[in-house]
Amino acid sequence: MATYKSLSASLNWPTGQPPSRTTTLITGTLSAEGSILIPHFTNTTFEAQTPVILISFRHTYNHYMHIMRKMGVHTNRHKLQFVNALATGDFSNLPPATRPHFTLNEWPEFFQWLSEQKPSTVILDGVCGLLDVGHNVDSVLQFIGSCQRIVEEKAKDEYAALVVNVLLDEFSELLVRSLVRRAHFLFSFEGLASGASSGVSGQLTVVPGHLLCQLQNAFSPALLHYRVSDTSVQFFSPGQSSTVL
């Protein structure tokens, strides 16, 4: 996926992956979705021969499969495990290709299952959905904090990292402010300050999270513009869209 390589180069991440044992927080808005980075993190993890566990509070397995196929990410059920956090029940009647690997019923049961998996990149998509169904911020932080602890335990010998994607609005701001304190990297997607543009979909600000100071890491904060098309996402420096697109 050549389009994401410009993002990796801007961040000084040679493999495109965040360092092991880290937590990356992605925030987006209604006009600038942060989930466009999920194919990127998935693909870079696959290239490093590491599996991915995707826990979604927003979409079904089909949704992600279609998008990743368009973006050129080759998923298979051995490399990508999907956890449906939207609905509970028995999904055994579903075809194997779309059946989730796990459903989020009782949290301790899920944490037990997660602890038994191989070291992976764990992606939580749409955790603000927990706020929407009535959980308070502390409960959501408890869930994410437990996932974070499990990932850190797994990352002792092999690569494992946590990526959390959340919509930032007035209802989730308190959650996001608390998550920034528990993250090493913050990717903030938002619309252009100057208004909409046909050539540029939005802007991405990448800054350290509170925990980055504990890593000896040569990380470069970045401000980039990006454009989303049907099969790719291109990142470029502000003002360079006519050169790149």
Next chain:
Amino acid sequence: MAMATGLSIKRIAAHQQHSVPLLVLSETAQQTALSLMEAMVREGLGHGLGVVVVCLEQLLSRDIMCQPAVALVDCRPTMAQIGDGSAFLPNGTRQIDLARLDRDVCSQIERISTVSKVSGGFVVVIDDLEPLLNISRVDTLALLRKFRSVAKQCQSSRILARYSRDTADQRTDKGGPHLPLVSNVLRSISDAVVDVYPMSVLGTWMPGWYSNGEPQPFVTLGDNDERRGLLRLEHRRQSGKVGYEVAAFEINEQQRPVFSAVKAVATVEPSAVAAGPDPRQHLPFNLDLTDKQRQDRADVELAYLEAQAGEIHYQMAEEDDWDEDDPDDDLEI
């Protein structure tokens, strides 16, 4: 920014000022205080103090935790507690026994004081306060007061705590509808409070800053710089006097804090204004006034000037309440 040796924060961080048994660092999502707190812990270790680290969320950096003079009180949920769901209450609050925490910290203080090179001197680092405040604000403040009184017994000892001022009031134990703000309460029991900010806010502290009313982005480039930031110190002295200070901090190569004074007031040099060229010099038209034009302008009678300069006669209505007293009576001028 020139180095200023007279900064209180510099003396406090270097343990040259002993009247700060409880120091609280406050942060926001835009600027972490973690790097400054760890640098101050390293400063304490460098001065031969023993350190007790109370970890509620994350451990401190490895180079600190591996020091022999550092003891850990680990309050993080264990993997077994996460697996069986016993780490948290149903409302998401952590299950922490504050009485046991008190005993563990005091026993570690006793133990670490014996290895401290400064007789009995120690630093207790609480990272961070929010889970404790979430359980019970009253009990947490009582705990802090107790630790503070223990620290006061040894001149160079200190309690160092970190909390998030942009989330604490909304996430911590409510207790009742009229509880004071967490930040106000912590200020009342602390000897010093350090609020950290990103360097980018310095421009907003200067007079003349103008906002066009547009909402500010959640993060900007330069936020959460782990190497530098801005701080505002509020230092309550034993005499009751409260001192305020604004400084910049930087974490140097040795991971120690370096403080410098900040000029937060914009000044304009008068000579710079006077020395500029006259903008009317090379214009194709004349902006100067002749003497006759000046006189004619002074002779213009303003239509409503008489009405403005004269007395105002006001007819009081039934609902009016006339006050005979001079409203400026309480001014001591």
